[in-house]
Amino acid sequence: MIEVLGLSKAFGRLTVLDGVDLRVRPGRVTAIVGPNAAGKTTLIKTMLGLVRPDAGRILLGGAPVTSDGAYRSQIGYMPQIARFPENLSTRHLLALLGDLRGTEARVDRELVRTLGLETELDKPLRTLSGGTRQKVNAVMAFLFAPGLLILDEPTAGLDPLSSGVVKDKIATERANGRTVIIASHIMSELDELADDVAVLLDGRMQFDGPVPELKRLTRQATLERAIAHLMIREVAA
C-alpha cells in the first residue's frame, strides 16, 4: 500500500530518522511502536508530506507520491494533538474538509452516535473538552472512507468506552479491506489490533514484519514483552 525507502530526517543536529524503510501491506493493520522520541510521529508526518524528508522516497501503490499532495485523497489522518480553529463548530469543520476533498463528506453517523457527539456538533470547538476534541479528531479520520488510515495515538485521552468504540471501528475498517497504520504506546491495544509491527529505535527500523514472527523471534508471548526484549537486546549490543 504505502512504502517508505531510505527515509532520513534531522532537525538541526538531532537525527530523528536514519535511513528508515517500511513496507505497509494492504488490508492489514500495521503498528508503529517505539519509545518516546523514537521518530514515530515524524515518520507518520513524513508519509503525509507534513515533514519534508532530507532523503528517501515515499511510494503509494507502487508509484512515488507527487508534490501536489493529490495522493492524500486516499488517506485519513488522525493527528496526535486535536486542536482546531476556536470559533468553528464541528459541523463547519467537517463541511470544510468535504469542500476541500471535493467529495461529499460521508459523516459516519453511526460513529458520531456511538461516540456521543450528536449533541456537540454545533458547539464552537473551543468549548469542547480534550476528550471530545479527540472524538471529533477520530470522526475526521474516517470521514471519507479512505483506503489508508493513519492514526497517531488514536485512543490517547479517550475514556474506556470511547476508546473501545474507536478500536471496534478500526477492526471494522480492516474487515472492509482498508489498510491501517497505528502509532501507539499502548501495547495491549496493539496486541488486539495489529497484524504487522514496525519497531523504531533511535530513528532506525529494528524490526518490520508480522506480529507472530516477532513473538517467535524473541520467544515472548505478548507484543509488549517482545518489544521490550528487542529494546534490551539493542541496549546490550
Place this chain on the structure above:
Amino acid sequence: MSTSLPAALRVAGYQMRDVARSRWVIAYALFFLAVTDALYRFGGGGSRALLSLVDIVLFIVPLVTIVFGTMYLYNAREFTELILAQPVRRRTVFGGLYAGLVVPLAIAFVAGTGLPFLLHGTGDAAGTLIAVLLVGVLLTLVFGALALLIAIRADDRLRGLGLAIGAWLLAAVVYDGLVLLAASIFADAPLERPMLAAMLANPVDLARVLLLLRFDVAALLGYTGAVFAQFFGGTRGTLIAGAALLAWVAAPLALAARAFSRKDF
C-alpha cells in the same frame, strides 16, 4: 492549478469566518468607527478629520495587523496541519492563510473608517478618503505578509510575538528618530540619496509620504518624507512610493511562501 484556486478560496473563506468572529477584529472596526466619527464631529469636517486620522492609521494598522496576525497564525497551526494533511497543495494553503488574515482586517478598517463618511457625507474629501483607505489596506497587506513571515520562521510563539512588536516599533516609532540621528551625525555629507533609500526601506514612511503628498502639508512629512517630496514632487512621488509599498507586500510574501513550502509541521 485549475482545481487549486477554489481550494484556496475555501481555506480563505473558513479562515475569514474564523477571523471575522474574533472579538479583536470587531473591536478594531469599532475603534476606527469611533475615532473617525469623533474626529469628524469635533474636528471640523472631512478633510481635517482625515488629516488627524493619518497618524492614527500609520500607528494602529501596522500594530494590530502584525500582532494579531502573528498570534492568529500560531493559533491556526494545528488547523494548518489538518488542512495540509488533505489533498491540497502547500501553495494553496499559504494563499488561503494570507487572504483569510488580511481580507477581514482590511474590511474591518475600511468599514470602520468609511462608515462615518457615508453617514455624514464626504464633501470635498472623497479623493482623500479613498487615499487613506487605500493606504490603510496596503499597510494591512504589508504587515500581514510580515506577520506570516515571522510566524512561519519562528517556531516559538513568544519569540514570534517579540519579533512582531519589534518590527512594528522599528517601522512605526523609532525609525524616523534613527534617521534623524544619522542625519545629524553626518550633517556635512550630502544626504539626499541616503535619505531616499532610508525612506524606501520603511513601509510606514512610504505610507506616510503617500498620504501627506495629498494633503500638501510638508510640516507633517517627517524628515525622510520632506526630502522625498522635494526630490520627486507630487505625481511621480506618489507613483514611486506606491510601487515601493507594493514591493513591500511582494517581498515578505515571497519569502514567507518559500519558508512555508519547506517547513516541517
